[in-house]
Structure formats: structure tokens, C-alpha cells
Amino acid sequence: MTTHNALYKYLLFLGDNGLIQGHRLSELCSNGPILEEDLAMTNLALDHIGRAQAFLKYAGEVEGKGRTEDDLAYKRGEREFYNNLIAELPNGDFACTMARMLIVSSFEYLLFTALCTSKNATIAAIAAKAVKEAKYHFMHSRDWCYRLGKGTEESHRRLQNGFNEFWMFTGELFEMDADFAALANDGIGADLTVLKPQWLTLVQPILADSNIAIPNVDYMQTGSRNGIHTEYLGHILSEMQYLQRAYPDAKW
Amino acid sequence: MVSEDIHSKEGIFRLLSSICDPEIPVVSIEEMGMLRDVIFHEHSCEVIITPTYTGCPAMGIIEDDIIALLKQHGVQEPKVTLVYSPAWTTDWMTETTKQKLRDFGIAAPMHSSCSSWIKPANAHVHCPRCNSKNTKVVSQFGSTACKALYSCNDCKEPFDYFKCH
Structure with missing residues (x-):
């Protein structure tokens, strides 16, 4: 049986993934390697923040305390964020950024595809929009993986390095807790354990075609389902929330 | 008025x-x-x-x-x-609308069935200026969220393509 609180937390998970990933990508605005990719990074950021806005708005309604999407974005502490750890990690170089985008966009594509049939009409509606965007993100990062992986020795090394950095954060994407399981059971949330083999089927051939070896990792990072994060989230929030913390309820 | x-x-x-x-x-x-x-x-x-x-x-x-x-x-x-449902799609645009986009210099979206990403379709984006199908993608993401950046190999003009969605 899905509790009210479980749904709220699930919406934070969906919204925070978009918000934190979008904020990370927005750091590349004016820092892209070439103009076209600068535009691409900011477009990716915009899609993520757009979906965050939709999910967090609904989260505020479900919570029922009159909080808006802005309140939830700017006035929650680190331990109240439920985004996957991979979203908060630094961008690294461009190859790293593309390695992460391949991992994240393929996961999001499968997640939103599954959520399109959610019994919760609002989640299904937002997912139906987000899945189209995630598909473009996936195609974009896939093409860059081919290009960098089969490019020069240096571009290959940098891309491999990117996957080496991020691979230990891929286990968490598919982690379920009691709330997630209850939501999946009720047809509201997605069963992430089912997505894992689908994800591997999607990603493995791309890595193989890009001459990238799947990293061997003995240990997968975990924590975000309980609000436990890497040190990087606090730094993102201190920047993102600065204005609202310094000047509460400031408007422009 | x-x-x-x-x-x-x-x-x-x-x-x-x-x-x-x-x-x-x-x-x-x-x-x-x-x-x-x-x-x-x-x-x-x-x-x-x-x-x-x-x-x-x-x-x-x-x-x-x-x-x-x-x-x-x-x-x-x-x-x-x-509202988010039903999800917006470029398939809702009429041919008249698409022509307005072309006249403005934006290549009109193909039908959404073109975006099969497992196996990219052999669909061509036509240049809105010279109608050539000899065009190439410069970037999948353009000046706004709904557009991609293309250029024409024949008339050499860069142009926006309204992504099918």
C-alpha cells in the first residue's frame, strides 16, 4: 500500500534528479568545448530543470503544506534531497560529461518509458513528455561516445576515464527501497530491478562499438535513497540556494 | 479592434x-x-x-x-x-503551419515516426532555402529547445530544423 509520504519522496527523487543534473549541466554554459556543444549542454540543462519543475510542483501539492517547486528547490537541506549520486558529481572534462550523459540518459529513457504507464496520471503525463527529451539526450551522448571512443588515442583515453569514474555510481540507479517497492507494486512507480538488464542491453553495445571496456568495480556507491550524498551536493546547494538563503523570499 | x-x-x-x-x-x-x-x-x-x-x-x-x-x-x-497530457507532438502541426516555418527559414519537422533511434531512418531534412536534401546535422541542439542546427551542403546556408517530437 502506497503511503502519502512514499509518493512525496518518490516525486522528490524524480524532481531532484532533474534539478541537480540540470544544475550541473548549466555550469557548462559558456564553458562548452565548442559553441554548438555549449548550446547542447544548456539545452540538456533546460530539459532537466523543466522536468524538475513539473515533478517538484506536484511534490509540493502532494505534501500539502503549501510549498511551491521553488520552495522545495531552494529551501531544503542536503539530507532531504533524493537525487541519484551520479547527478551531483562534477562534470569533469567533456568526455567525462558525455560518459555520464550516456549512463544517465539511457537510464532516464527507460525509467520514463516505464512511468508513462503509471497509474498516477500526473506522473504518467510528465513522463510522457520527459521520455521524448531523454531520447534526444541519449542520441546526443551516444554519438559523442562513438566519436570520442573511436577518435584519437587521447579522446579514447578520456572517455574510458569518464566511464571508469562513473561506473561505481550505476548500481544505485536500480536500487529499490521499501517505499519504491510499494509504489512499484501499486503500479505508480517503476520496478527499477527490471530496468537494469534493459539498461545493460542498451548501453553495452554502444560501449563495445566505442572501444570502451566496461569497468570492473568491486563496490557500488549507495546512499541517496536515504538522503546520504557525496560531498559535492552540499557545494551545489550552497551555490544554487545562496540567494534564497541570504535573502529569504526574494523575488525578481 | x-x-x-x-x-x-x-x-x-x-x-x-x-x-x-x-x-x-x-x-x-x-x-x-x-x-x-x-x-x-x-x-x-x-x-x-x-x-x-x-x-x-x-x-x-x-x-x-x-x-x-x-x-x-x-x-x-x-x-x-x-497541462502535460496528452504530450505535445509536432505531428499536430498542419501542412500550412509547416509551410510558414519553411518560409521563415526553419525546416519543418518530419513525422514523429522518423525518430526511430535504434535504427536511424533514412529520412532527409530538406533545406528551407533551396529545398536540397543534401544537408547535414551540425548539432542536435540549436538556438531553442525545439530546434536542431543543420547546414545545407548545396547552398551552404546554415538553418534551424524544428525537431520532430
Whole structure:
């Protein structure tokens, strides 16, 4: 049986993934390697923040305390964020950024595809929009993986390095807790354990075609389902929330 | 000022047909498929719109434009509601709308079935200037969320392609 609180937390998970990933990508605005990719990074950021806005708005309604999407974005502490750890990690170089985008966009594509049939009409509606965007993100990062992986020795090394950095954060994407399981059971949330083999089927051939070896990792990072994060989230929030913390309820 | 029947859905639609997407000023929000419905309540008029992309930054301006225009025409308490379902698709654009985009220099979206990503279709984006199909993608992401950047190998002009969605 899905509790009210479980749904709220699930919406934070969906919204925070978009918000934190979008904020990370927005750091590349004016820092892209070439103009076209600068535009691409900011477009990716915009899609993520757009979906965050939709999910967090609904989260505020479900919570029922009159909080808006802005309140939830700017006035929650680190331990109240439920985004996957991979979203908060630094961008690294461009190859790293593309390695992460391949991992994240393929996961999001499968997640939103599954959520399109959610019994919760609002989640299904937002997912139906987000899945189209995630598909473009996936195609974009896939093409860059081919290009960098089969490019020069240096571009290959940098891309491999990117996957080496991020691979230990891929286990968490598919982690379920009691709330997630209850939501999946009720047809509201997605069963992430089912997505894992689908994800591997999607990603493995791309890595193989890009001459990238799947990293061997003995240990997968975990924590975000309980609000436990890497040190990087606090730094993102201190920047993102600065204005609202310094000047509460400031408007422009 | 043309006076429209502000008590019928058709009248409101005609009125709002003058509002354009601020980023594509040749096509109205109705032609874009963003204007979905009008619901009349006892004391208010609710306009239902849907965004092209979840993060479309034009939505705020469009909402303000709708409210201002309706108020100007004497509509009592106009309000705008944003819905996500059914998800907006470029397939809702008519051929006339697509031609307006081309005339403006934006290649029109192909049918959404073109975007099979497992096996990219052999579909060609035609240059809006010389109609050549000998074109190439410069970037999948262009100047706005809804467009990609292309260039024509024949007339050498860069152009925007309205992504099928």
C-alpha cells in the first residue's frame, strides 16, 4: 500500500534528479568545448530543470503544506534531497560529461518509458513528455561516445576515464527501497530491478562499438535513497540556494 | 479592434490566434498545437495550454500574453492552466503551419515516426532555402529547445530544423 509520504519522496527523487543534473549541466554554459556543444549542454540543462519543475510542483501539492517547486528547490537541506549520486558529481572534462550523459540518459529513457504507464496520471503525463527529451539526450551522448571512443588515442583515453569514474555510481540507479517497492507494486512507480538488464542491453553495445571496456568495480556507491550524498551536493546547494538563503523570499 | 465572441470556445480561439510563440514569431500558439482548450466557469474563463518542452522558457510570456489579451477584450478573470497530457507532438502541426516555418527559414519537422533511434531512418531534412536534401546535422541542439542546427551542403546556408517530437 502506497503511503502519502512514499509518493512525496518518490516525486522528490524524480524532481531532484532533474534539478541537480540540470544544475550541473548549466555550469557548462559558456564553458562548452565548442559553441554548438555549449548550446547542447544548456539545452540538456533546460530539459532537466523543466522536468524538475513539473515533478517538484506536484511534490509540493502532494505534501500539502503549501510549498511551491521553488520552495522545495531552494529551501531544503542536503539530507532531504533524493537525487541519484551520479547527478551531483562534477562534470569533469567533456568526455567525462558525455560518459555520464550516456549512463544517465539511457537510464532516464527507460525509467520514463516505464512511468508513462503509471497509474498516477500526473506522473504518467510528465513522463510522457520527459521520455521524448531523454531520447534526444541519449542520441546526443551516444554519438559523442562513438566519436570520442573511436577518435584519437587521447579522446579514447578520456572517455574510458569518464566511464571508469562513473561506473561505481550505476548500481544505485536500480536500487529499490521499501517505499519504491510499494509504489512499484501499486503500479505508480517503476520496478527499477527490471530496468537494469534493459539498461545493460542498451548501453553495452554502444560501449563495445566505442572501444570502451566496461569497468570492473568491486563496490557500488549507495546512499541517496536515504538522503546520504557525496560531498559535492552540499557545494551545489550552497551555490544554487545562496540567494534564497541570504535573502529569504526574494523575488525578481 | 475586431470584436470576438468571448463566450464561445471558437471566439476565444480566434482571439488567441494572434498570440505567437515569442521565439517563432510567424506561427501562433494554436498552430503550434500549444492551445488545447477553453473551459468556461461561472465567473471565469480557463485556457488550457501545453508546453512544447517541459523547460520551455517561453511559457511564462505566453501565459502573460493570453491573460493580457483576454482582459483587454473584457473576459472576466481569465486564467491559464498548464497541462502535460496528452504530450505535445509536432505531428499536430498542419501542412500550412509547416509551410510558414519553411518560409521563415526553419525546416519543418518530419513525422514523429522518423525518430526511430535504434535504427536511424533514412529520412532527409530538406533545406528551407533551396529545398536540397543534401544537408547535414551540425548539432542536435540549436538556438531553442525545439530546434536542431543543420547546414545545407548545396547552398551552404546554415538553418534551424524544428525537431520532430
